[in-house]
Amino acid sequence: MATLLGVLLAVLRLELGADAIIAGIGLNLLASGGTAYAVFSLLDDKGGTSGLKSGSLPTVTLPGIENVPVLGDVLSGQNMVTWLAFLAAPFVAWLFYRTRFGFHLRAVGEMPDAAASVGIAVRRVQYTGLALSGALAGLAGVFLSMGYVSFFVRDMTAGRGFIALAAVFLGGMRPWGVFLAALGFGAAGALAVQLGSLDVPPQLVATIPYAMTLVALALYAWRRKRRGRAVPAAASL
Template identity: 60%
Template structure:
């Protein structure tokens, strides 16, 4: 127990939290953009799976991690655009369409892997490439901070830089402001000349790109192979992070870090004599608790708002 506590309160553990937060934070930022654009993307899980599979298969075929990354990105964006086409052009319900994509991704990816490799479980028997790990000069030599901030995978750095990038896009750039206007009130946005359909296509495309990076990280950063359903619900946890973070980039990052902490803690507790099933439940229990707290806070806010409205003097 003492060794486990020492491991938890260490730089190595904090670095692990950043690693396991990455595949939650990236799709969460993508889902945030889609949510603020008025087209909630419930297909994050499926997009991550498809991108993880495409990235690995292309990197195996070409022995290039960069081509694998591009393939994963392309697969994620195309999948998101398919969702946009079904919803915006064919007028299909976006929730049902997203669920269909998630189901298709779960079975379709392993079917493609079996066709190409003959293995129904994973691609671990084949040589895949991995995204590079970056050693930051000077910082790597700083005690305590060095092991945390240096030596992480490239996509981990991209994930946290993307928080600032998404904030700038949403609140400082015209396209992001138009996107949020569409999400707030499509009719009002249309009345001032904003192309609602184009903005929602953009929102889903960006959402697909960020979710794709999360999927590629799982199969080409976290490990070097694709495995069946390897996302393990991270796309849905990312959706929870959006709302727990108050639908803001910074809040979403903090919520993703909380979920990453829970997952890293479950991995660390796996070294103790704790039932494996209980350990694996920790991230999902943390998600449920967080959602309950969020619902209670929202309920209290609604009650307080109603009280202020009733107490307001009538003209």
């Protein structure tokens, strides 16, 4: 389903000329309302599928590490999707910088007209890229509903998609940079969970991941502005 939404976004943006941001927000609203309607139609429950016995994805136990203090708790017993996410970082880096498709994808993303002039099928690359991004986003949704918990609740993402978007910008739109930024945001979320067990106001704890997102976006904007000033200065030399 997430892959189909990625293709639908491609149709709205590439074929109908819709603004990518507005189309993305519209698809998010469609997904939120559509899933709630589907759950209510099938289960007569507006809240979610907590009353339905549903499966969960298996965890991965690492022999020899699970009994190591601290390290065993961090690495062993993690959900399968967590390890897929770790493997996705080197895979995407390899795909972007070591394959013909990755070269075409970067060329189309930066200068589609120039890419078309050398024979690259721009539309096909754009559709494929958006479909793949939708599939990866769907994998995150699978983790939330079948890994983090074992049921679906409407709007259970709780704004995490916008945090992921901030990680993309903070990481300079490069696979390893985004990976490190995502780890930073994940650490902020884990810190919020740990502080929740202490005598800290829950309202303050809940703001930690989102406050970090705002700080990260401010740093990205500052870095981009500084880079923009440096380019004219270098050109004048």
